[in-house]
């Protein structure tokens with residue numbers, strides 16, 4: 001079976017360095033809020049091109065803390081609205097509802113699967129405070145249009161960069177394309193820890209300071225609490241793992257691009273719609289997503305032929321039990337996408353041999 005994602009093999013490449021880094025932390029006697037996290041934050045901010053990076057416990061917390069900080073700053077309050085794509089992974093939407101803010105779903109474009117910028121403006125009301133673009137599958141959203149709308153209506157832009165570490169838009173990278181950005185280092189992400197992890201990046205000094213305090217019991221200074229904060233920190237072991245992985249991220253992206261380009265050039269089957277790529281460096285191929293009307297049939301065919309695939313995602317957020325209040329709403333494009341997409345295996349360690357085999361089997365379908 002060709003696995004969808006072989007995490008063991010991915011981390012095996014760096015085994016010796018990971019063990020060294022882990023040993024360094026064990027022997028340091030310092031496990032939370034130490035030098036490793038500080039250094040990783042510097043290196044990651046530098047990679048994204050931002051002034052600040054703040055390590056947090058996971059990607060969901062990164063987004064929750066960003067919105068919470070804007071509330072502490074008086075920029076948002078209960079009941080305000082945040083615009084978000086209807087086909088995102090549900091975490092982007094949960095971060096909004098958990099802050100007593102209202103998610104306003106906007107349909108994606110059927111070609112890119114990214115929020116359709118031409119449908120944002122009609123959803124803006126006096127309560128709208130932010131747009132939360134999600135660079136889904138690893139491709140950056142059309143930020144020229146989104147920034148223009150945000151400026152016109154004085155809205156914040158909060159990027160969800162959980163799938164797009166290293167992706168460019170123009171000469172800037174994901175994480176530096178709006179006011180602030182949330183990242184996830186879940187093990188399967190392009191930059192993955194060996195456990196949970198996340199970060200916030202921003203150029204805004206005040207926002208950075210508040211987010212750092214909020215993730216540390218609301219404390220900016222030991223035993224003094226400015227806010228009713230939470231505990232959401234990136235620990236020293238995961239920071240050390242991420243420093244190793246970050247140094248190879250560009251190489252991993254290059255390998256993913258080679259596989260994606262091979263798929264793009266060699267999959268030839270009229271039943272299958274290949275992903276649309278705006279510009280090569282805009283896409284880091286967290287997922288290689290194809291579309292076909294008989295998706296479940298194709299998935300079964302591939303599985304019968306030894307290829308594991310996954311669906312990102314099978315049920316749209318507005319049809320989830322968690323959002324019962326939306327269950328009777330209709331987001332046609334999003335529903336079509338959820339019905340038709342299929343993610344092929346792709347990773348920094350996938351062999352050309354496996355990629356060729358996958359292409360041949362798909363072409364025979």
Ligand SMILES: *Cc1c(COP(=O)(O)O)cnc(C)c1O
Pocket residue numbers: 058059060061088089091092134160162163183184185186196197198
């Ligand atoms: C993975 C992911 C998240 C959540 O990250 P976690 O670290 O798993 O909490 C948020 N948004 C998107 C788009 C994701 O893919």
